[in-house]
Amino acid sequence: GAGVSQSPRYKVAKRGQDVALRCDPISGHVSLFWYQQALGQGPEFLTYFQNEAQLDKSGLPSDRFFAERPEGSVSTLKIQRTQQEDSAVYLCASSLGRVAFFGQGTRLTVV
Amino acid sequence: DAKTTQPTSMDCAEGRAANLPCNHSTISGNEYVYWYRQIHSQGPQYIIHGLKNNETNEMASLIITEDRKSSTLILPHATLRDTAVYYCIVSGANSGNTPLVFGKGTRLSVIA
Numbered sequence: 001g002a003g004v005s006q007s008p009r010y011k012v013a014k015r016g017q018d019v020a021l022r023c024d025p026i027s028g029h030v031s032l033f034w035y036q037q038a039l040g041q042g043p044e045f046l047t048y049f050q051n052e053a054q055l056d057k058s059g060l061p062s063d064r065f066f067a068e069r070p071e072g073s074v075s076t077l078k079i080q081r082t083q084q085e086d087s088a089v090y091l092c093a094s095s096l097g098r099v100a101f102f103g104q105g106t107r108l109t110v111v
Numbered sequence: 112d113a114k115t116t117q118p119t120s121m122d123c124a125e126g127r128a129a130n131l132p133c134n135h136s137t138i139s140g141n142e143y144v145y146w147y148r149q150i151h152s153q154g155p156q157y158i159i160h161g162l163k164n165n166e167t168n169e170m171a172s173l174i175i176t177e178d179r180k181s182s183t184l185i186l187p188h189a190t191l192r193d194t195a196v197y198y199c200i201v202s203g204a205n206s207g208n209t210p211l212v213f214g215k216g217t218r219l220s221v222i223a
Binding site: 031043044056093095100103 | 113143145147153154155156157160196198208210211212213214215216
């Protein structure tokens with residue numbers, strides 16, 4: 001499809017498990033963003049890439065969170081040793097100009 | 112923190128116009144007003160954006176006051192599928208490179 005694609009759509013992880021969430025941005029989009037959305041709240045910024053360069057990671061909540069975009073296209077958000085408070089929807093967005101387009105998100109549930 | 116203030120919730124009758132207000136009194140001269148909406152269990156969907164002139168597209172109209180301290184998103188003929196949380200966001204001119212700062216938005220319920 002032509003939109004931002006995220007996988008998996010749903011993920012259940014046991015506490016302490018590592019997870020990897022994938023984002024396929026719109027082809028040619030230079031900028032890529034990750035957001036975290038807790039239940040009933042608006043999305044909150046995690047990190048931003050321009051091509052393969054991670055220019056802002058100020059929103060990552062702890063050093064257990066790590067993101068990469070090695071070839072400037074697909075991005076992966078990795079969470080190590082998941083905790084219950086990591087349960088949320090993780091959203092990816094990409095943009096080329098002034099407007100960012102979002103994927104459907106990955107709902108992570110840590111049990 | 113979000114630079115906008117929106118009502119928590121609103122109702123609208125199906126077929127009527129939905130007018131969603133937003134206050135952004137601290138907006139800077141080079142900042143745009145963006146509107147996104149989020150339907151349950153989906154990612155945010157871009158609706159419209161503007162700087163100072165009123166804007167219209169196939170989804171909605173955006174009316175920005177002359178002093179730019181507030182704006183209104185208008186859905187001209189609301190349908191049940193327009194039920195969603197609507198976010199008003201102020202962002203810099205180059206927002207493609209700037210993270211969007213979401214508030215809590217307005218939960219619009221369209222009623223049959």
